[in-house]
Amino acid sequence: MFDVFAKYLLSKADFTADELQRIQAACLIRTLRKHQYLLQAGDVWTYNAFVAKGCMRSYTMDSKGTEHILNFAVENWWTGDQESLTTGQPSRYNIDAVEDSDVVLIRKEDFNQLRQELPVFNQLINSILHRSFMASQNRIHSAISYSAEEKYRDFLQRFPGLALRIPQHMVASYLGMTTETLSRIRRHLNKPA
Incomplete structure (x- = not known):
């Protein structure tokens, strides 16, 4: 599986063979x-x-047992809990596999050392963090500004194909709506004109 990660790294920056090793x-x-x-x-x-x-x-679970999905991560995406990683405090989140998955893990100490020793890796991580921040801002904007139908259309535009990989109730949870509301929106969008 490291070859998938190496291919990703090489698609983002020029790493030497020694750096990849x-x-x-x-x-x-x-x-x-x-x-x-x-x-x-x-x-x-x-x-x-x-x-x-x-x-x-x-995702998190509220006191009623309802899931609230914060995000998904598919191939070539990063996942984790940055708050827990940074503060050392227990996580509020669960992260689990929606599909059988392979994940490349780098311990915090090793990751920080790689950032210090390899400037190209550090630059790449800074770029990823900036894009992640912008994605979070866009997600918040969508959540507070869009109608339910606009949220779903935005989801389909930003993540083409993802809705076909994950159960409808998870899409609804991610978008902050009920499964029934999402079903109604999907029926409306699929109606012949």
Whole structure:
């Protein structure tokens, strides 16, 4: 699975063979079956995680047992809990596999050392963090500004194909609506003109 990560890294920046070897030495590969946890709420998150294969989701559960999905991560995306990683506090989130998945993990200490030793890796991570921040801003804007139908259309535009990979109730949870509302929107959008 490191070859998938290496291909991703090389598509983003010019890494030498030695730099890739240094990164590989810090990587752990974890294979998860569908529904298996990568992180459970209450545990401290200590890794940076790259999804090499599959689909992961990050979510919380409220007091009524309702899931609230914060995000999904598919191939070539990163996942994890930055708050827990940064503060060392227990996570509020669960991260589990929506599909059978392979994840490349780098321990926090090793990741920070790679950033210090490899300027090209550090620049790449800074770029990823900036894009992640912008994606979070866009998600917040959508959540507070768009109608339910606009949220779904935006989701389909931003993540083409993802709606076909994940159950409808998870799409609804991510968009902050009921499954019934999403079903109604989908029926409306699929009506012949």
